[in-house]
Amino acid sequence: MPELPEVETICRGLNQATLDREMLGGDVLLNSTIARSISATDFLTQLKGKSIARWYRRGKYLLAELSQFPEGEREKGKGGEFRDQTPSSSPLPSSLLLPSKAGWLGVHLRMTGQLLWVNQSEPLQKHARVRLFFEGNQELRFVDQRTFGQMWYVPAETEVSSTVIGLKLLGPEPFSDEFTTEYLARKLHRRARPIKTALLDQSLIAGLGNIYADETLFLSGVMPTTLCADLTAEQIGRIHTAIIQVLQKAIASGGTTFSNFLNVQGVNGNYGGVAWVYNRAGQPCRTCSTTIERIKLAGRSTHFCPVCQQ
Numbered sequence: 278m279p280e281l282p283e284v285e286t287i288c289r290g291l292n293q294a295t296l297d298r299e300m301l302g303g304d305v306l307l308n309s310t311i312a313r314s315i316s317a318t319d320f321l322t323q324l325k326g327k328s329i330a331r332w333y334r335r336g337k338y339l340l341a342e343l344s345q346f347p348e349g350e351r352e353k354g355k356g357g358e359f360r361d362q363t364p365s366s367s368p369l370p371s372s373l374l375l376p377s378k379a380g381w382l383g384v385h386l387r388m389t390g391q392l393l394w395v396n397q398s399e400p401l402q403k404h405a406r407v408r409l410f411f412e413g414n415q416e417l418r419f420v421d422q423r424t425f426g427q428m429w430y431v432p433a434e435t436e437v438s439s440t441v442i443g444l445k446l447l448g449p450e451p452f453s454d455e456f457t458t459e460y461l462a463r464k465l466h467r468r469a470r471p472i473k474t475a476l477l478d479q480s481l482i483a484g485l486g487n488i489y490a491d492e493t494l495f496l497s498g499v500m501p502t503t504l505c506a507d508l509t510a511e512q513i514g515r516i517h518t519a520i521i522q523v524l525q526k527a528i529a530s531g532g533t534t535f536s537n538f539l540n541v542q543g544v545n546g547n548y549g550g551v552a553w554v555y556n557r558a559g560q561p562c563r564t565c566s567t568t569i570e571r572i573k574l575a576g577r578s579t580h581f582c583p584v585c586q587q
Contacts, residue, residue, distance in 0.1 A: 279337065279386050281451070281484030282527035287392055288334040290541035291341070294394045295417060296331065299346040300324050303409040310406040310419065312383075312429045314440055323430045324409065327379050336447045336483035337386070340437065343379040376434045383429035383441040384419070390426030393418045394541040447483040451520050456482065458517045465505040465513060472508060472516070473501035474575045485520065488555045489527060491580045493519040495553040500586045501579045502572075526551075554580040 279287070302325050305317035315323070330344040384392065389404075397416045407419040407428055419428065431440040438444040448464075449455035464481055465472070475481060476490040485493070494501050497515035499508070508516075530551070553563055558571035562582040572579050 278388050278486060279390070279532070280486035280489055281334075281337065281524055282489070282530075283532035284334050284337050284339060284386065284484070285528050286532045287386075287541055288332050288339055291329075291332040291339070291392065291394070291417075294541055295329050295341075295411065295415075297328055298411045298413065298415065299326065299328050301410045301412060303407065305407050307406040307421075307424060309424065310421065310426060310428055312427050312440075315430050320428070320430050323380065323432070324382065329382070330379075334484075335444055336450075336479060337486075338441065338444060339384040339386075339392070340441075341382040341384075342377050343381060344377075345379045376436055377431075378433055380433045380435070381429075381431035381437050381440075383427075383431060383437070385427050385441075385443070387421070387423070387425035387427070389422040391420040392541055393420060446480055448479065448481045450483050451485065451524055456517075458514050461517050462510065462513045465508060468505035470505060471502050471574055472499060472505055473577075473579050475505050476516075476520075477575075477577065482520070485524075487577050487579075488552075489520075489523050491555045492523045492527075492553055495582060495586060496523060498586055501574060501581050554582060556580065 303321045305311060305321065308317045311317045311320045324343075326346055327343045328346040330342045333340045333342070384390075386392070393402075395416055395418055397410065397414045399416070399418075402418070402420045404420050404422045404424075405418055406421050406424070406426070409417040409419075411417065419426065429441050431437050449460065465475060468475060473490055473494060476485055476493065477487065479485075491501070493516060496519035497512065499512050499516060503512075554569050557569045558580055560569050561567065562569055562585060565582065565584050567582055567584040569580055570583055572581075
């Protein structure tokens with residue numbers, strides 16, 4: 278599943294490619310991809326004639342603020358080119374997900390979803406689910422092999438979380454002022470569950486997932502099976518620092534390469550080649566050369582170094 282760095286990478290690419298270009302229509306190839314709050318036909322009708330003002334990321338959600346495309350700006354080819362001046366950071370605190378005059382477009386990629394910015398002449402992928410047509414013969418294509426991904430249209434003057442209700446369950450963004458060492462210590466206090474499991478809880482930290490939880494615990498020198506209640510203040514401080522360091526490095530690398538992740542141009546990320554432990558079971562630790570081990574925790578693969586992590 279794409280995690281925060283992958284979703285952030287996609288968000289930045291969408292901000293470079295898709296803004297200020299009129300949506301002319303589309304095609305929903307799998308009705309269940311559109312959230313039940315609106316029919317597939319109404320979804321396309323509501324988007325037609327609008328443009329995207331800016332994309333944001335909240336946890337693992339992608340959220341596009343829409344605007345009504347001005348009648349006087351329909352010159353062919355306006356917008357849509359890759360820009361040099363694009364916001365470098367796109368997380369949006371829940372307090373700012375306010376009603377928009379033209380509504381919002383929401384996307385959750387789930388397990389295998391991809392958003393690809395392609396020419397409309399590009400051959401249709403086997404698992405294409407939704408196509409949004411933009412001026413200039415460009416298209417935003419939602420591809421999803423396992424069909425768990427969803428898209429939402431949030432009507433004008435409607436609070437986003439009232440339609441995309443999963444947003445209400447998210448904890449603070451890792452780069453936000455809310456996410457402090459004190460916050461993390463307070464949330465982990467007396468919890469009798471492994472720290473690895475806790476880090477996957479989206480109500481604790483928005484966007485962190487299996488890959489970067491493993492990487493975080495390696496950098497902080499903490500065994501993934503350590504119970505939250507047994508963590509020292511020093512360990513929690515190291516975990517807090519490692520979360521931010523790992524995510525920053527992964528974003529700079531364009532995310533991690535795995536079977537279904539592609540950025541909007543169809544390119545894999547580069548973080549996997551420098552990962553400390555994730556997906557490296559049986560290989561030597563990059564620090565001490567001990568063999569990386571793999572176990573299951575709460576049904577999730579967990580990778581660690583038995584020497585570097587205590």
